Amino acid sequence: MSDFNINDAKEEMNSWYWWGIPTFFKCPWNEDPKECDIALVGVPHSSGNGSTQRDQHLAPRVIRDISGGYRRAHQKFGIVPWDVARIHDLGDCPLPEAMVNDICVEHIEAYFKQIDAAGARPVTVGGDHSITGPILKAIAGKNGNLSGGKKVALIHFDAHRDDYQHLPHWLGSRRSAAHWAHYTVTEECVDPGHSIQVGLRGNPIKPREDLFHSELGYKLLPADEFYRIGLQQSIEAIVDRVGDLPIYITFDLDSLDPCDAPGVSNLEPMHRGLRAWECMEIFHALRGKNIIGADLVCMIPTKDNEAQVTAMNTMALMFELTSLIADHIKH
Numbered sequence: 001m002s003d004f005n006i007n008d009a010k011e012e013m014n015s016w017y018w019w020g021i022p023t024f025f026k027c028p029w030n031e032d033p034k035e036c037d038i039a040l041v042g043v044p045h046s047s048g049n050g051s052t053q054r055d056q057h058l059a060p061r062v063i064r065d066i067s068g069g070y071r072r073a074h075q076k077f078g079i080v081p082w083d084v085a086r087i088h089d090l091g092d093c094p095l096p097e098a099m100v101n102d103i104c105v106e107h108i109e110a111y112f113k114q115i116d117a118a119g120a121r122p123v124t125v126g127g128d129h130s131i132t133g134p135i136l137k138a139i140a141g142k143n144g145n146l147s148g149g150k151k152v153a154l155i156h157f158d159a160h161r162d163d164y165q166h167l168p169h170w171l172g173s174r175r176s177a178a179h180w181a182h183y184t185v186t187e188e189c190v191d192p193g194h195s196i197q198v199g200l201r202g203n204p205i206k207p208r209e210d211l212f213h214s215e216l217g218y219k220l221l222p223a224d225e226f227y228r229i230g231l232q233q234s235i236e237a238i239v240d241r242v243g244d245l246p247i248y249i250t251f252d253l254d255s256l257d258p259c260d261a262p263g264v265s266n267l268e269p270m271h272r273g274l275r276a277w278e279c280m281e282i283f284h285a286l287r288g289k290n291i292i293g294a295d296l297v298c299m300i301p302t303k304d305n306e307a308q309v310t311a312m313n314t315m316a317l318m319f320e321l322t323s324l325i326a327d328h329i330k331h
């Protein structure tokens with residue numbers, strides 16, 4: 001018999017992305033939120049945005065696959081996130097009535113309520129943008145454990161504002177990907193006075209009066225303005241805005257320029273979008289802040305290119321957000 005040590009061999013093989021079971025970043029799969037500090041979660045949901053393509057429910061599986069090759073140390077923070085915090089793949093939020101958005105939204109809230117009660121900070125891959133409403137309902141505002149009963153400062157990366165208060169429904173859905181940024185304010189989960197929507201672009205349905213403030217009270221940093229004032233001033237505007245409130249970051253992949261993210265639901269042509277590296281710089285500027293959770297939404301694997309650039313950037317941004325929270329937990 002050879003002296004082949006199977007356990008040592010498994011440890012060695014775990015750095016190869018194609019070996020083993022694909023969980024997010026090869027983290028342990030453990031569905032109990034009480035046993036982790038950071039919960040990596042999939043919400044495979046796509047009935048909250050019927051406006052264009054719907055394959056957004058396929059993203060968690062692709063990100064699990066591609067992230068296997070990116071279980072890395074964070075050079076800039078000088079940490080190995082997997083060593084400084086308990087980070088688990090919790091699996092996917094169950095959505096047995098997947099085609100009925102407004103019931104899914106209730107199920108997502110109940111699922112994230114368990115994570116909130118356990119004190120685990122969720123980093124989620126959607127799914128369309130309707131998932132952010134129920135996540136915020138579960139973890140922010142007066143019933144939020146992670147937020148300490150406070151409203152959160154929302155940093156919302158998106159080409160679109162998602163605050164259609166004037167639309168009673170969106171193809172039958174009342175809590176859709178187009179509504180969530182509105183009802184999370186009126187239902188007191190988000191403090192719009194400390195929140196900012198970044199990367200807005202493209203032509204609206206009707207011309208807007210004020211490009212820098214929304215009726216709800218969000219500060220707006222459209223992509224054109226982002227590039228006019230430059231990255232450093234944009235970072236300052238974001239950091240100033242959020243102050244010392246608990247922060248939630250939601251990242252619609254369509255905020256990125258199509259060259260960084262062709263595989264998204266609502267691609268905005270022509271108008272320049274944010275670059276992935278610029279978003280990483282913004283994340284780094286938030287180091288030390290109390291970020292209670294984050295999500296990445298609206299990625300469509302079936303529209304991605306052959307190099308899987310959208311999946312790669314989604315995964316790399318997920319790594320940055322996870323590292324940011326792990327670094328905060330460490331200190």
Ligand SMILES: [Mn+2]
Binds near residue numbers: 129158159162252
């Ligand atoms: Mn959106």
